[in-house]
Amino acid sequence: MILPRLPARSGSSRSDLWVLAGSGIATVLLTRWFLATAGYPKIGGGGLHIAHVLWGGLLLAAALVITLTYPGRAARRVAAAVGGAGFGLFIDEVGKFVTERTDYFYRPAAGIIYLSFAVLVAFVVRPRDPGRRTPEERTAEALRLALDGVPTGLTAAHRAEALRLLTPTGRSPADAADAAVRALVTALPDRDDPWAARRHALAALARRLVTRPVVAVAVAGVYLLLVPPLVGGAVEAAMGDLWQTRELGASLAMVAAAAVAAVIAVRAAFLLRADRPRALRLLRASVLVDLLAGQVFKFTALQFDATVGLGLSVLLLAVLTVELDRRRIPLNAGHTPPM
Structure with a gap:
């Protein structure tokens, strides 16, 4: 059986998907902030409530209409921003659709929301060949x-x-x-x-920064700083303190995922001098473990307070992605050394 060939992927898809992801993430955070500040108001009356998931559906439909109607890069960028906002409004109410009591405040919903964007971002930032x-x-x-x-x-x-x-x-x-x-x-x-010169200057500055050996060493150093908190969390779990938390499973999984990420990072630190390409791949794997596993449980246990610590992991992933793109290192090149 001969499978049909997939269509060629657009070269601008990465930047367009970044706009979609950024718009969606900003929409979720702004929506949660506004609702909490305003005391969770309801639009409607007489037994009716117009949930913001409906506005999300309208924005997703608008993005589709823009894509089907107008050609060109500018139209795709607008559609990505509008569609991202629509998806953000949709996924923000996921708690209502995975619980029998339609609970907007369902605690694992924060982890589900985060995971949906984490998978999208991981797809966007994968090294290109x-x-x-x-x-x-x-x-x-x-x-x-x-x-x-x-x-x-x-x-x-x-x-x-x-x-x-x-x-x-x-x-x-x-x-x-x-x-x-x-x-x-x-x-x-x-x-x-008119913006070309500034973009090129910023890109050149970013490349100069991430190609310096001190940057890779700093990335490893930051990750090594995670080891003491992980040890403390393991001791706390052994002594039974975590058993009193509201989200026991998420707390234990959070510690386990962070421990795996730290072990990979320590291994990468020892390889930085001998085999920098392999060390960079391991460091990126460590960041992805935190982003795709650890952060999901952090959002479940800590809710949206976990957003504060997310910035560091995203920054580290951006630095490593730029360096991997520059070196054109495929993720499956060679073999991963034993842990």
Whole structure:
């Protein structure tokens, strides 16, 4: 049985998904803050209550209409922001749909909300391998860039990217599709990008920072600081203090996940000098263990107070992702050393 081939993934999907995730996360946090500040008001009367999940559905429908109606990068970016807000309003009320009593304050709901965004972010930040694109996928991506530029023109960066994608890779330079797309890319007018210089400067600064050995050492050092609290949490559990908490299972799982992340980070710290690429992969795995497992239970046990400590893990993941992208290290390259 021959499975159908998946369509080529858009080259701008990563930035668009970042907008969607950021919009959704901000919507959840702002909604929770507003409801708590306003005393959880209800819209409606006479036995009716218009839940904000309905507004979320309307925004998701609006994002779909924008995507289906308007072409181009700007429309996709607007749809991502609107759709993210809609998804945020939807997932914020997940507690009502997983409990018989439709409990908005169901404690595990915070963990479910966090996990839904954590999976999306993990999908977005996974290292890319542009060399694995087929020639047809490269041509499709170049055509998408060209079509985005038909209404407004192409910036110098987008034109250069499209022409780079059309560089022959295993096919004849005279390929008819490539030639047609190349002609379209060349014929489109120029479009100024006043923010290009600032973006390039910020990107160059970020690359200089994350490529310094001291940054990788600092990442390992921060993670090593997690070891004493983990030991304290294990002792506390052994003495029975955690048994008095409201979310016993989540508290124990939180300690276990953090312990696994710390062990991986310690192993990575010992490899930083001898094998930095492997150490970076281990450090990233350690951060993902915390983000995809530990933080879920932290949000369940601590509710949205866990948001404060989330920033550090996200920052570490961003630093490691930039470095892994720069080095083009696939996650499955080589083998992971024994723990």
